[in-house]
Amino acid sequence: MNYQKLDAGLAAALEEGDDKDAASLTVFIHTDRVPDGEALRLLKDIGVSPGDAQIFTATVSPRMIAELSEQPWVRSIKLSRRLDALKR
Numbered sequence: 136m137n138y139q140k141l142d143a144g145l146a147a148a149l150e151e152g153d154d155k156d157a158a159s160l161t162v163f164i165h166t167d168r169v170p171d172g173e174a175l176r177l178l179k180d181i182g183v184s185p186g187d188a189q190i191f192t193a194t195v196s197p198r199m200i201a202e203l204s205e206q207p208w209v210r211s212i213k214l215s216r217r218l219d220a221l222k223r
Contacts, residue, residue, distance in 0.1 A: 136201040145200070145214035155197045161215040162200065164191045167208050174208045 138146055148160055166189045170178055175185055181199055183191045192215065195203070203209050 137204040140204045140209060140211050141200070142211070142213040144216065145212060148214055149197050149200065152197050158194050158196045158199070160197065160200065161192065161194045163213045163215055164193060164203060165189065165210045165213070166191070167210050170208065174206065177203075177206070 136149075141149070145160070145162060152159065164178075164183070166174070169187055169189060170185050178185045178191060178193075181193050181195055183193050185191060200212060203212060
């Protein structure tokens with residue numbers, strides 16, 4: 136796993152998780168370019184509908200994060216956090 140591509144929150148979440156195959160982490164995948172070829176196939180395999188974008192959202196397993204982090208076309212992977220509405 137290339138930890139240089141992971142943000143701190145995602146690295147911490149990976150340390151806490153027990154099941155490496157459960158798709159339990161929602162992440163933003165930032166790429167260097169619009170995916171094509173093998174990159175496009177991998178994104179489709181994890182349920183992403185790529186278009187002409189370079190940032191994708193997916194819910195993936197820790198094992199898939201490890202695989203994505205090793206791809207040369209992935210710039211970074213960041214943990215998505217749920218935002219709570221302001222309470223008034």
